[in-house]
Amino acid sequence: xxxxxxxxxxxxSQNTSYRYLSKSRLQELLERLFPGQTEFNIQMRDDQWxxxxxxxxxxxxxxxxxxxxxxxxxxxxxxxxxxxxxIPKQQLQQKRVLLTEPLHLIEVDQxxxxxxxxxxxxxxxxxxxxxxxxxxxxxCRLISICQRNSWQPLQTSRSMLDLIVxxxxxxxxxxxLPSCFxxxxxxxxxxxxxPYSETREGPxxxxxxxxxxxxxxxxxxxxxIRQTGIHHRFNSTTGQSVYVxxxxxxxSKVHLAAQERLRDNSQETKTEPFWLHRILFATYFPAWRQxxxxxxxxxxxxxxxxxxxxxxxxxxxxxxxxxxxxxxxxRFLQISTLLAxxxxxxxxxxxxxxxxSQTIATHPGTQKFKNYNRQCIAYSRMATNxxxxxxxxxxxxxxxxxxxDQVVAKQQNENMLQLNKSxxxxxxxxxxxxxxxxxxxxxxxxxxxxxQDAKRIVGTPMIWIFIxxxxxxxxxxxxxxxxxxxREAKRRVIPRIQIDWNWKTMTRGLEMRKLNLDMSQKDSQA
Numbered sequence: 163x164x165x166x167x168x169x170x171x172x173x174x175s176q177n178t179s180y181r182y183l184s185k186s187r188l189q190e191l192l193e194r195l196f197p198g199q200t201e202f203n204i205q206m207r208d209d210q211w212x213x214x215x216x217x218x219x220x221x222x223x224x225x226x227x228x229x230x231x232x233x234x235x236x237x238x239x240x241x242x243x244x245x246x247x248x249i250p251k252q253q254l255q256q257k258r259v260l261l262t263e264p265l266h267l268i269e270v271d272q273x274x275x276x277x278x279x280x281x282x283x284x285x286x287x288x289x290x291x292x293x294x295x296x297x298x299x300x301x302c303r304l305i306s307i308c309q310r311n312s313w314q315p316l317q318t319s320r321s322m323l324d325l326i327v328x329x330x331x332x333x334x335x336x337x338x339l340p341s342c343f344x345x346x347x348x349x350x351x352x353x354x355x356x357p358y359s360e361t362r363e364g365p366x367x368x369x370x371x372x373x374x375x376x377x378x379x380x381x382x383x384x385x386x387i388r389q390t391g392i393h394h395r396f397n398s399t400t401g402q403s404v405y406v407x408x409x410x411x412x413x414s415k416v417h418l419a420a421q422e423r424l425r426d427n428s429q430e431t432k433t434e435p436f437w438l439h440r441i442l443f444a445t446y447f448p449a450w451r452q453x454x455x456x457x458x459x460x461x462x463x464x465x466x467x468x469x470x471x472x473x474x475x476x477x478x479x480x481x482x483x484x485x486x487x488x489x490x491x492x493r494f495l496q497i498s499t500l501l502a503x504x505x506x507x508x509x510x511x512x513x514x515x516x517x518x519s520q521t522i523a524t525h526p527g528t529q530k531f532k533n534y535n536r537q538c539i540a541y542s543r544m545a546t547n548x549x550x551x552x553x554x555x556x557x558x559x560x561x562x563x564x565x566x567d568q569v570v571a572k573q574q575n576e577n578m579l580q581l582n583k584s585x586x587x588x589x590x591x592x593x594x595x596x597x598x599x600x601x602x603x604x605x606x607x608x609x610x611x612x613x614q615d616a617k618r619i620v621g622t623p624m625i626w627i628f629i630x631x632x633x634x635x636x637x638x639x640x641x642x643x644x645x646x647x648x649r650e651a652k653r654r655v656i657p658r659i660q661i662d663w664n665w666k667t668m669t670r671g672l673e674m675r676k677l678n679l680d681m682s683q684k685d686s687q688a
Contacts, residue, residue, distance in 0.1 A: 173203075173214035188213065195219065263317035263412045265290065266306040268424050269297060270431055281421075287321040294329035301402055302431040303330070304424060304438070306417050308409040309343055312388050316343045316408070330404045332395055333368050335359045339391040339408055342372050353496055355503040356391065358510045365399040367518065371507050372408070374500045375446035376453035385453050387500070390416060392442065396435050398518060403435045415445045439511060443504075443534045450541045454497065458548060461490050465555045468562065477566060479559060487556045494549035501542045508535035 178188075185204055188211055192202045195215070202213045264283035267290075271279035280297065284290045305326060307318050327336055338356045356372040372391035379386060391408040409417050419441050424431070431437055464487055467479045511531050613620050 173216060174218055175212065175214050176218060177212045178219075185211070192219075263308050263310060265318055265322065266304075266417070266421075267293065268304040268306075268421060269300045270302040270424060271300060281425075284322075287319060287325055290322055290325050291329070294325065302405075302424065303403070304405045304407065304420060306407045306409060306420070307340075308412045308414065308417070310412070312386065312410045313346050315345045316340055317412075326406060330395060331366075332393065332404070332406075333361050335361060335368065335370055336393050336406070339370055339372060339393055339406070342389060342391065343408055343410075352387065353499045355389070355500070357503060358507045360510065360514065365397055367396045367398065367514070369394050369396075369511075369514065371503070373442070373446070373504055373507065376449050377446075378449070378452070378456075385456060387496075390414070390442065390446070392438060394436070394438065396518075401432055401435070403431070405438050407438065416442050419445050436511070436515065440530055443508075444530070447504075447534055447537060450497070450501070450537075451544075454541065454544050454548070457490055457493055461487070461548065461552060461555075464559075465551065468555050468559045477562070479562075481563065484556060484559050484563070487552055487559060491549060491552040491556060494545050494552055497545035498542050498549065501538050501545070505535060505538045505542070508532075508538060 188204055189202065192204075192213065192215060193200060199216070202215060204211060204213045264285045267280065267282045267284060269280040279300070280293075282289075282293060284293065307316055309316055323340060326332065338359065342351070342354070342356060353374075355374055356370065358371045359369065361368045370391070370393040372389055374387055374389045376385050377388050378384075388410040390410060393406040395404040397403075405420075407417065407420065416438075420438055423437065423441060434440075464479060464483050467483070508531050512535070515531070
């Protein structure tokens with residue numbers, strides 16, 4: 163049970179950018195961290211979960227992994243961390259060797275290109291090595307590696323990657339691609355893509371790159387940015403191609419499209435060796451237009467509300483809309499940055515295809531790369547235009563809110579002036595009646611008496627006590643007021659100096675000063 167001090171502690175507003183976290187999952191996590199409390203005010207703002215908790219939660223993703231949110235698979239059944247204690251240790255160690263998502267390997271036979279000769283799902287390096295040793299006569303070999311999700315490492319091991327590189331004679335530039343697929347808890351390297359790399363050695367041509375693309379998640383009704391990558395080794399003499407495809411999730415769209423292509427039209431891979439690159443752009447590129455349109459639909463109501471806002475009327479937009487506009491501006495800027503590597507890849511691919519073979523360069527499928535390049539330029543222009551519009555809208559909204567604050571401040575100043583006029587009038591009345599009030603109080607004291615018989619006022623000889631007391635009290639009041647004014651003036655002008663009352667240091671300083679004085683006297687006598 164939490165102690166009373168923790169219950170009474172004021173809630174701290176905080177946020178987390180951990181992507182794979184639902185509202186119910188975050189609620190359960192916070193209830194485990196703070197037992198007995200259920201109200202955390204969880205809200206989604208600008209793609210981040212915002213909540214209130216009695217203390218700062220440093221790393222939500224780490225807590226989520228430690229407190230029974232990681233799901234493993236054992237014997238085909240889902241288990242949580244709190245159930246791991248019931249599983250034998252040897253079984254868990256054996257399960258760590260196997261991959262939760264296997265590596266897919268699809269091959270097209272060199273002698274019979276009309277059919278797919280192999281479609282395997284491999285989970286160990288031994289299985290992969292055995293297949294490479296037995297099957298070397300192929301025209302097309304596709305190796306598909308995936309992540310469990312975009313923020314998890316690749317579902318493969320270093321030994322399997324070493325086998326892929328060694329058995330297929332792949333160059334060292336391959337290792338730049340798997341270095342981009344690692345475990346992350348924050349959106350680091352969100353706009354980084356491995357640039358297009360190309361190496362040629364005789365008939366062997368190798369190209370590699372990574373791209374990022376938007377994808378809509380219907381389950382959570384949100385858009386996310388994911389990345390994919392391709393390493394392609396092509397032998398122009400034998401016509402053999404080795405493709406290594408990196409996918410952000412299991413059964414990605416490109417993986418399914420490539421699998422269908424090799425199953426139904428495998429013989430066309432011989433005439434169009436760069437078919438996988440075309441499928442990648444054909445699958446993911448249309449999503450850019452939908453993504454930009456979704457952001458524009460979110461941006462236009464704010465822009466229209468700002469354009470018709472008047473500072474002397476109630477505003478329909480506020481500071482929360484300014485935060486949303488700045489977030490959209492960041493996304494629009496991100497789009498142009500992410501489309502630039504794609505344009506570089508398309509330009510380089512066009513030059514490469516023309517230099518390898520005129521037959522390949524004139525293939526109908528290859529001609530589509532130019533269209534994708536034009537689409538890339540069009541999407542980048544759309545994003546740039548919306549980025550400038552959002553920047554202007556944010557500036558206009560900032561100015562509108564600032565002017566609105568000035569109007570409110572002006573109204574408050576007018577109210578203060580009215581109050582000052584009232585205070586001046588009250589002060590005037592006070593000063594007007596002050597002499598009469600003083601005389602009434604003065605003659606109402608016991609120092610004076612009214613002689614009814616003589617009809618005159620009789621004063622006591624002790625009146626000097628009142629006069630001396632009044633003068634003394636007035637002098638003390640004036641002195642205290644003057645002292646406080648001078649003290650405040652010195653505080654503003656003279657900085658406060660802290661003295662280190664270290665007696666050893668002060669004594670040593672006095673001794674050194676005395677020694678220097680004695681030496682100077684001796685020098686003067688000499």
